[in-house]
Amino acid sequence: MTRGAEAEEAVCRWLAEREGEMLALLEEVVNIDSGSYDKAGVDAVGERFARFFADHGIPTSWRRGDTYGDALRAELASPGSNLKPVLLMGHRDTVFPKGEAGRRPFKIVDGRAYGPGVADMKGGLVVNAFVLAALAAQDAAPGPVVALMTGDEEIGSPFSRSIIEEEAAAARAAFNGEPGRASGNIVSGRKGGIFLLLEVFGKAAHSGANFADGASAIGELAHKIVALHALTELEAGITVNVGTVRGGQSVNTTAPFAEAEVDLRYVTPQQRAALVAAVERIVATSTVPGTHARFATRGDFLPLVASPESERMMATYKAAAADSGLAVDGEFTGGCSDAGFSAAVGTPTLCGLGPVGGKAHSPEEYMEVASLVPRAQALARAVLRCEAGR
């Protein structure tokens, strides 16, 4: 086994020679539609990575689910080591509908790669896979390294959350391959988020003939929207956004029903408790007589809160990045990810370690091609140093 600086150099050299292979794999998986609700597509992306791992002699296993994409796990074992594994995380699902990959397949223009999920986060999956392969090829890992590729992150990981928590709890550190920021920075902190479906029930009546018999669910929802938006405290990092509304039956009927989708964001677990309590009060309080309401949680992301351990990890990563020719800092973002789940079980976690990209979730999403190899090298160095306790 090669160790220390020699191992790093061997691994980084191996990666440097593989940009073409990395791009070829990225093209293949970007061109497979894999929206969160497209289980067949999400699993097809998983099968492609399982084949990659098999080609590199890395064993894989699956955790199967009925509704969402299965969880793929690849482990580079380290016989004789009693270290806990380092965990490389990533998701295979995208926010795009079926047919998107056919409409705008993978392409490279002026050093930027485009296509659905190219940065968020098929680029990060390719980086994770090649880092594992590089460590395997050079027999360089001083401890076990696990890559976990899940399939439902964009909808709050309803299937994968418990698997992520289990793998993270067993790991000594977690690196999540979400896209690097457009600045090149990685993510050291993220907000938590809750998606709610709010339903308001009223009573239908002819709004000309029997107005007084009705109870307008839309009228009640309007009060609730104003009260919900008033919970926003920008300086504290708390935001409430009613993103969609729907309701009513006809123009001349008092609305028997109305609903809204609500996005709550917060920074700390304490804020979460107070925010949820305030929302419960607003939902339970009716301003329009004869109406009532309820809400259901549709997604629940925990915040990525920095810890002394994750700050040490950040220092390790920054040095690893510098040695790979990258100037990188930590950045806070309001966007949520699976990193919140791994951090919440007490495992030091860094996020945004994938290739540099931007405009995620839009047709303009791009990935900087030149960042692919150096980000892989920085991650490989960080994994090696993390395992060696440096």
Ligand SMILES: [Zn+2]
């Ligand atoms: Zn993502």
